Amino acid sequence: MVRAPCCDKMGLKKGPWTLQEDHILINYINMYGHGNWRALPKLAGLLRCGKSCRLRWTNYLSPDIKRGNFTREEEQTIIQLHAALGNRWSAIAARLPGRTDNEIKNVWHTYLKKRAVNEHENFEQQRDTLKEEDDVVVESSPSSSSSNKPSSEIINNNYSGGHNNPQTSSNTSDISSGISNDNGGDIQILLRNNNSQLMDDDFWSEIFSAGEISSMMTTTVEGEYKYTSSSIMHDDMHFWFNVFTKGDELL
DNA sequence: AAGTCGTTCAACCGCGTGACG
């Protein structure tokens, strides 16, 4: 397939946009819209390629764009969505009105990636501390196995992070969830839709391959999906589950 | 004051994909 020649080979301008160019682009789009980006620069009288015009408009000039610093809520949303969606910046941007994929990508690489790593490390420290405490309890009274508790209680005790408490956050989601340790030391994750609807496999397919999913998952009679870990579930599973239980409200 | 380094962010580049003839 032969690709159309790039704009730089056709004598078109590159680099930062001038105020005059911005005005021309804004005026043209306000008057005629942007039906065809490739034809737009010629029609508007700009020495730019259509791609450059589209980028300038969608990332900077469009009136829909919210300028200014990201709020704490927006930053948390990006971290959670990135954990669930990966580097799908446009999908993340679609859930943040007024923010562009380019802007989100920049913010992620400059601030949020570091913060996410820090939070991950803090979480691991917390987890290790809790694990040590659990070990002490189990050693002193083996009969009081945690598996006797409802899983929602377990997750509330051990993994609650304030607003991500599955019970208190259920106003926006019908999904209840829990993590528990069975007697073999494996980790079980229960995901239940209160309307008895099963969760979409796509939710997990981003994180695990299909083979891993099927080997990990069983369905209970109550309409729950039960994921049972073994060696394939790495140590970070708790962290990511925690992130997802926050993030699923946003998806 | 001048040079260096690190950070930020607008813009570019190449690729994938869907629409269309």
Added chain:
DNA sequence: ACGTCACGCGGTTGAACGACT
């Protein structure tokens, strides 16, 4: 079915700027 076009996406670059030495 195939080729072409146009668009959108994600990765990368580089200019601008501030902090530091």
